[in-house]
Amino acid sequence: MKKYIKSALLLTVFALLAMSAVSCQQETPYVIMISFDGFRHDYVEKYDAPNFKKFIETGASAEAMLPSFPSKTFPNHYTLVTGLYPGNHGLVDNNFYDRDLDLRYSIGNREVVENPDFYDGLPLWQLVQKNGMKSASYFWVGSEAPIAGSFPNYYEIYDGKVKNEDRISTVMEWLKLPKAERPNYISLYFSIVDDQGHANGPNGAKESVLEADRLLGLIMEQLKQIDLPVNVIVTSDHGMNEVANNEESLINVDEVLEGINKDDYRFVNSGTLAHLYVNDQSKIDQIYTAIKGKENSFTAYEKEGFPKNWHYQNSRSGEIVLVANAGHSLSSKSNRERMIAQGGVHGEHGYDPYLSEDMATIFYANGPNIKPGTKLPKFENVNVYPFVAHILGINELPEVDGKLEVLKSIYKQ
Numbered sequence: 001m002k003k004y005i006k007s008a009l010l011l012t013v014f015a016l017l018a019m020s021a022v023s024c025q026q027e028t029p030y031v032i033m034i035s036f037d038g039f040r041h042d043y044v045e046k047y048d049a050p051n052f053k054k055f056i057e058t059g060a061s062a063e064a065m066l067p068s069f070p071s072k073t074f075p076n077h078y079t080l081v082t083g084l085y086p087g088n089h090g091l092v093d094n095n096f097y098d099r100d101l102d103l104r105y106s107i108g109n110r111e112v113v114e115n116p117d118f119y120d121g122l123p124l125w126q127l128v129q130k131n132g133m134k135s136a137s138y139f140w141v142g143s144e145a146p147i148a149g150s151f152p153n154y155y156e157i158y159d160g161k162v163k164n165e166d167r168i169s170t171v172m173e174w175l176k177l178p179k180a181e182r183p184n185y186i187s188l189y190f191s192i193v194d195d196q197g198h199a200n201g202p203n204g205a206k207e208s209v210l211e212a213d214r215l216l217g218l219i220m221e222q223l224k225q226i227d228l229p230v231n232v233i234v235t236s237d238h239g240m241n242e243v244a245n246n247e248e249s250l251i252n253v254d255e256v257l258e259g260i261n262k263d264d265y266r267f268v269n270s271g272t273l274a275h276l277y278v279n280d281q282s283k284i285d286q287i288y289t290a291i292k293g294k295e296n297s298f299t300a301y302e303k304e305g306f307p308k309n310w311h312y313q314n315s316r317s318g319e320i321v322l323v324a325n326a327g328h329s330l331s332s333k334s335n336r337e338r339m340i341a342q343g344g345v346h347g348e349h350g351y352d353p354y355l356s357e358d359m360a361t362i363f364y365a366n367g368p369n370i371k372p373g374t375k376l377p378k379f380e381n382v383n384v385y386p387f388v389a390h391i392l393g394i395n396e397l398p399e400v401d402g403k404l405e406v407l408k409s410i411y412k413q
Contacts (some may be wrong), residue, residue: 028133029369029391030230032171032186033124033384034219035140036212037073038194038349040202040239041360047209048257052364055234059366060410062208062376065384067238069310070273070323070350071359073194074107076237076381077141080122081187083385083400085311089121092316095270097277099315116145122398124388125152128185131394136174136183138167139331143187153183158188158379164190164215168222175226184392189216194240197347200243203357205347206218220366231367231391235384240347241326241358245339249297251324254333256294260287268318271329272350275318284319291320297328309354311401324348365410374410383407 041064044052067076068085072094075086084091094107098118112118119142125135126148137143137153143155154174156162167188174183193233196208218235223230243249253269265287268279276291278284286300291300298312301321306312312321329348331339339346353359360378369391382402389397390404390411 027229028184028393030175030182030184030186030228031233031388031391032188032230033233033235033388034188035077035080035190036193036234036236036362037189037191038197038205038238038240038347039209039212039236039362040197040205040358041362043205043209044362049204049209049213051213051220055216055220055232055366056364058372059364060370060372060374060376061365062363064360064378065235065363066360066378066380067256067353068381069312069352069354070270071238071306071353071356072270072273072350073237074141077189078119078121078123079381080235080237081124081140081142082386083382083397083402084121085382085401087310087312087317088315088401090118090314090316092312092314092364093268093270093273093275095268096275096316097266097268097318099277105316108124113143116147116149119145119147121400123147124231124385125155125187126150126398127389128183128392129153130276131392133184133392134182135185136171137187138170139189140187157273159315160191164192164211165218165302168215168219171219172222172226175223175230185217185388191238191368197240198234199346201241201345201347202240204345204359205240229368230367231369232263233384233388234362234364234366235381236361238349238353239361240349241351241356242345243329243348244345245343247340248372249328250331250336250339251296251298251328252333252336253322253330256291256298256322256330260290266304269330269332270350271331272324272348274322274330275319278319281319288320291322298322298324298330307352307354310352323352324350326351326358348382369412371410376407388413 029156067078075091075092078091084093097104128135134153138156139151139158192208268275288302383406386402386404387407
């Protein structure tokens with residue numbers, strides 16, 4: 001009788017273990033996608049960041065990730081969540097002009113940032129919702145606009161003053177919600193590395209990189225207290241290049257445009273990239289020729305001559321685009337004089353990522369669906385979208401520029 005009871009108990013234990021295993025296998029995975037803005041591809045080694053190194057050793061990493069052109073913040077954050085090049089999703093720069101809307105988009109203009117007419121593509125938070133799951137965003141480009149009429153289930157209006165620890169705490173609270181209310185996809189944004197990189201250049205970003213390292217360690221420690229299959233993807237939008245505040249490095253755009261009738265164009269300058277929207281199409285060649293003759297540490301392109309790997313044929317990109325060479329920036333006369341008087345160096349991005357290695361950024365992943373110790377060669381950031389969807393069990397995607405095959409080798413069932 002005792003033998004029978006013992007056997008029955010063992011069978012019950014095995015059954016419960018089997019049911020637990022099946023339950024774990026059936027649990028839909030979770031993804032937290034973290035962006036440390038302006039985190040260059042070599043910062044982990046350059047500044048010896050221990051938590052990043054531990055994250056990489058036990059997870060997957062890429063040699064580098066190439067941002068899309070232009071290597072600016074808004075275009076590339078939106079590329080990460082749509083799988084589309086900026087020329088295809090519509091955010092062609094941090095600042096640009098839309099003729100159809102007769103509006104200038106600027107990242108500091110709350111009204112246009114929240115205008116859904118500027119955003120094409122299906123963001124990950126909407127893809128997740130379409131597949132019966134909830135989504136959340138603690139600051140991400142596009143999350144504050146009702147794209148196609150909806151927002152993430154949980155989101156925050158951008159406020160750079162919010163403490164980074166508070167952002168992390170909110171993310172953890174989202175993961176502690178009841179299962180029916182819990183988001184399976186969460187995006188989380190930090191600006192500290194970009195802020196210091198702009199102020200001091202990439203060689204003066206150590207303090208912010210080590211602070212980002214501390215925050216990553218905090219996130220991973222807190223996730224240990226949450227019994228969920230959470231995958232963490234750590235990435236960024238672009239790298240950073242050093243620019244000296246001197247006459248040689250700061251290009252005077254007032255001189256470049258001198259002699260061209262101001263009534264013939266609209267000029268939008270983003271620092272390393274500038275757009276000329278020509279009012280009279282018959283004058284494009286004439287204006288282009290005039291600017292081309294003044295090329296000095298920058299390159300002028302007509303729209304028809306944009307490099308194919310930019311994927312930049314969009315009505316919002318200028319008929320003529322000026323792109324500064326690495327180590328230079330496009331500046332008005334007054335701003336140039338101010339920066340020269342200031343001296344020292346600062347950091348810039350926005351350059352052609354296919355020509356400037358400093359624009360390359362990071363891609364690291366860790367979690368139950370990531371093969372530990374795997375390495376990837378350099379790849380383009382459009383490929384992150386289908387990989388995140390795959391982790392979440394979403395197989396039907398809208399038409400995107402990225403391909404699952406690029407990252408699939410690091411996926412673990």
